[in-house]
Amino acid sequence: MTSIPVDPDAPQAHDWVVQELAKPEYQAAKPTWFDLASKAVQDWLASLFSAGGGRFSGLLLVVIVLVAVVLLVVAFVVFGLPRINRRSRLGSETLFGAEDARDSATLRRASDRAAATGDWTLALEERFRAIAQSLDERTIVMLLPGTTANGFAARASSAVPAESQRLANAARTFDRVRYLGGSATQAQYDELVALDTALQAARPSALADPLEEVAAR
Numbered sequence: 001m002t003s004i005p006v007d008p009d010a011p012q013a014h015d016w017v018v019q020e021l022a023k024p025e026y027q028a029a030k031p032t033w034f035d036l037a038s039k040a041v042q043d044w045l046a047s048l049f050s051a052g053g054g055r056f057s058g059l060l061l062v063v064i065v066l067v068a069v070v071l072l073v074v075a076f077v078v079f080g081l082p083r084i085n086r087r088s089r090l091g092s093e094t095l096f097g098a099e100d101a102r103d104s105a106t107l108r109r110a111s112d113r114a115a116a117t118g119d120w121t122l123a124l125e126e127r128f129r130a131i132a133q134s135l136d137e138r139t140i141v142m143l144l145p146g147t148t149a150n151g152f153a154a155r156a157s158s159a160v161p162a163e164s165q166r167l168a169n170a171a172r173t174f175d176r177v178r179y180l181g182g183s184a185t186q187a188q189y190d191e192l193v194a195l196d197t198a199l200q201a202a203r204p205s206a207l208a209d210p211l212e213e214v215a216a217r
Contacts, residue, residue, distance in 0.1 A: 095129055095143065096149055102129075104131075107129050107133055108196075110126045120189045121177050121182075124173065124177060124184040124189045125184075127189065127192045128170055130196065131170070131195065135159075135199065140156070141156050141159065149171040150171045153168050159204035166191070169191075173192075
């Protein structure tokens with residue numbers, strides 16, 4: 001059987017095309033709004049870095065760098081310069097040449113126990129260590145490996161000038177009983193306890209950071 005040729009006029013052909021494209025298989029293949037938006041963004045980015053847009057892409061890179069610099073400056077102004085952890089872990093583990101990871105509260109309790117037995121030398125040593133560790137914990141003085149008693153006293157004095165004399169005396173007494181075989185008295189221990197109490201209540205006027213001291217020279 002011979003088929004009859006189909007020769008529709010223009011309006012009929014338009015209707016047939018519309019009906020054909022309305023079928024589900026054609027609608028499923030139609031790009032969504034997200035597809036169109038993604039394509040537009042991709043085309044825009046490609047235009048920025050294309051050979052023809054080299055000048056504009058270079059300008060865009062400069063703008064990005066300037067924005068990053070501004071953000072860094074704002075961060076420095078708001079939060080300050082990055083600093084290492086002011087509480088020195090090395091200082092906490094090595095205290096005046098001896099391995100000692102105890103915190104200030106533990107050192108004070110050890111000092112009290114030694115005083116209760118009348119061992120004023122040990123009580124004084126432990127109390128001086130407690131004072132140094134306490135100021136380190138409060139980020140007033142940074143203890144580092146190799147910090148001496150006199151070095152600690154000098155840094156603490158710059159933060160709490162009102163106690164500079166008692167700090168210097170305490171450091172000398174500590175060195176004498178710790179390294180020169182001297183003995184401490186109850187009066188010296190009591191004076192150190194009074195210094196410890198005063199320092200706990202003090203409001204430091206400056207931070208005594210050895211790194212800051214080096215940078216200032």
